Amino acid sequence: MAFKIIEANGKAQIVSPYNPEFVDKIKKMGGRWDSAAKVWTVDPRNVEMVRQAMREVYGQDDRPADLVSVKVTMLSSKSEGRGPVVMLGRTIASAWGRDSGARIGEGVVFVEGGADSGGSVKNWETVVTKGSVIIIHDVPRALAEANPEGLTLEILAEETPNLAALQEERERLLARVAEIDAILAG
Structure with a gap:
């Protein structure tokens, strides 16, 4: 964000x-x-x-914040009349009419389930379905830990880089640079 x-x-x-x-x-x-x-x-x-x-x-302002990814499990559906479904300060999904379907918010991934539109022509709504499992990236850690909305959530561990794979890739790239240097010198 x-x-x-x-x-x-x-x-x-x-x-x-x-x-x-x-x-x-x-x-x-x-x-x-x-x-x-x-x-x-x-x-x-x-x-x-x-x-x-x-x-x-x-949960944050324009200054740097400690951000995490969270996994939210929807134990019931959540809908918002004539507007987006928002959780932890983030737009999860938004619709524009009863038959528009729903667009997924930036930095949001539906692992299971999904979002849609519904309601009537005049009173449409954005709906996130029960049973959905959602990953929300870049949530301020303090907001996720406070969990003011009482969501069923899990703060995901940061993925650590595979150091062995990085070392192997580095060696391969250095070998290729040496080949290119030899061709250019030759």
């Missing part, structure tokens, strides 16, 4: 992923959406309040 706060032209420009709760909060700070630049603009004196809102909604 990209978070940036840039001060330019007497305004603070805010870059963040879409989240309806954040939209609500930033509008209450006088935030205006600049569709051309795809940023929120606010008075620069409100930057610390914007950072606080980011931490409340996303």
Whole structure:
């Protein structure tokens, strides 16, 4: 997830992923959406309040954070009327109408199950099905550990590089570089 706060032209420009709760909060700070630049603009004196809102909604702000991947198991379906399904500050899936289907959010993987759209034409919804197993990447560790939504989740261990394989690849590449050097010198 990209978070940036840039001060330019007497305004603070805010870059963040879409989240309806954040939209609500930033509008209450006088935030205006600049569709051309795809940023929120606010008075620069409100930057610390914007950072606080980011931490409340996303679990992080524009400063570096300890990020983890989590596995969420859906014990029941979760739906959101006329909007995206959001968990741990991340858009999991979003639909645009009853028959639109659902688009999976950035950094989200459905290992089992899936998401769809449903409801009626006027009251459509985004639905994540019961039994879905979802991997959500780049979740702030503090938010995952706090688990404010009471999700059935597991923080996944970071994959450590296979040092033997890396050493083997390094030796192979160095041998190839030596071959190329010999051809060029020859």
